[in-house]
Amino acid sequence: MERIKIIKYTSDYYQQWNDFVAHSKNATFLFHRDFMQYHQNRFEDYSLLVFQDEKLIALFPANKVDQLIYSHQGLTYGGIVVDYAIRLDKFIAVFQAVLAFYESIGIQSIQVKIIPTIYTSFPSEELNYCCFLADAKLLKTDTLAVIDLSTDFSILKNRMEGVNRGVKHGLIVKETGSFDAFWNEILLPNLAEKHKKEPVHSLEEITYLKAKFPNQIRQFNVYFQNQLVAGTTIFESDFVAHSQYIASNSTKNELGSLDFLHHYLLTEVFTTKKFFDFGISNEWAGRKLNQGLHYWKESFGARTVVQEVYAIATNKHINCNEVLL
Template sequence: MQITLYTPQFKDQWDQCVRESHSGCFLHERDFMEYHAHRFEDHSLMFFDNDTLVACFPAHIIDNNLKSHRGLTYGGFFASAKANLFSDFLQELIDYSKNQGFDRLDLKLPPQYYNPNFNAEWSVLKNNSFETSQESVDLVVDLTQEWQPSPKKTIGYRNGKFEKLKLIKDVHLKDFWSDLLEPQLMARHQARPVHSIEEIELLQKLFPDQILQYGVEVDDMLVAGITLFDFGNILKVQYAAANKQGFEHNAMDFLYLEIIKEAKEQKKEFVDLGTVNHPDGSVNEGLKRFKQQLGATTTSVFELTLSL
């Protein structure tokens, strides 16, 4: 097996390998990765068996550590569905990293339900002395099981409170960013979205069927919104925000419930509501409870490290 450093001439092969993999999605295609290429020193790797690309490994370098991948929801190996060689890929990667003189190898794993081979790959990683460096709590609605949101969330359907709310699809990203998302993040956390409005608009142009924007209106005014990443069998909530009027009308409850109902109708298997950890790693219990009342259950998301 041969490891080759990614260069743009391999873009089409890289993207095809990601699309054929078990757990890759549009996040790992080069058009998505390269919108923020200026933020990372890219060191993505390709694994060839003879002349056939069998696996991709999105990665970058920070402080002489090889990481997969801080700029993406998750990283790791994305192998052709025909290539069941995880232990071989991992050993090749470890040997390569040592030969390159890296100090550490860091892996940001997907939630377990993203990867059908998670348990087997986890065992291989642990057998190769990878240690857990971070564990986050993710909330997911499993639509392969009976979905049971709390009556506290669905009461708006019964008491008429939701009747004033109108679900809007294809909301302009700029309206959501400027009117709801940026003001809420700044007021609550003194923070900005990971993506600027220019970046998310560019990404939606590149991936119009995968980056979706929904909203809720009251009297023709946008009061809540949600940005979704569609991974096929998984729908991921990327951003959600509301204004004062939206919270008064329980618009976020309505919006989440409608999104999950639509995902169920579309035969999706999971709705990923995201992690609930504060920056210091502690759990935001209020946010966790809110998502559990929507019918979500908890799962762990791991970052692993190997000292070389």
């Protein structure tokens, strides 16, 4: 096999990186450098480009903390980004080269959040196999609540009762280009009160990302008598509409605002998508499940897809030496 060369990402490769992401089989807009760099002040980027005879054949989005590499702490998922043409033997060689490169600079371990299969445009589980070859340690398994919109999914009666309450109260859903009201009036107070947390994205950051990705980041608000009562922020990729944030004020049960909102999204807005991803309902690195929250998602017809996080020792690249017969 031709020689593989690893190059650490710099801004000189900005366009080449983004062009490759656009034509890959297992990347979304989250891997675009404009998305990865919105929080560059928080992370030391240590992404890699993989070349074979001067041709770019793979990317590895990553950041470095001390002597650990993560792919990627600032992203929902990570891994080795490849195109449609790559075959398993070449992928194994890329995986081996990435591990060997990091080992050569003193990195002992990398952590990878596997991209869920619903986000890839073609079968793309080569990395799962390579984790097995490298004796990777499973650190975490989260459960995504996902609706396959191509099926005749069933919304339970109790959710439809909420939808009907929304109709009765004359709720209105509007898509808006501004996040100010939702962040300040609904999301920030909601997270502070219930979880003592702040959203992953600040208002300034989500506004910046919307400007960069106007068709992929969308905000839907629910109004009762012209007053904002609920909303959701959607990250939209080629096949998936993902609820990044869902929040409402204290009237949600009385008005049925979240039921009304998601019924509208599922039956009116995202009917041409393959999947609707409500995201995870886990805590404690996947060891705990928020049963009530997950049930609410399942009652729209969602079922479980898992996302796994692995730790891989870089010296395990030697395990790949004699795999091929």
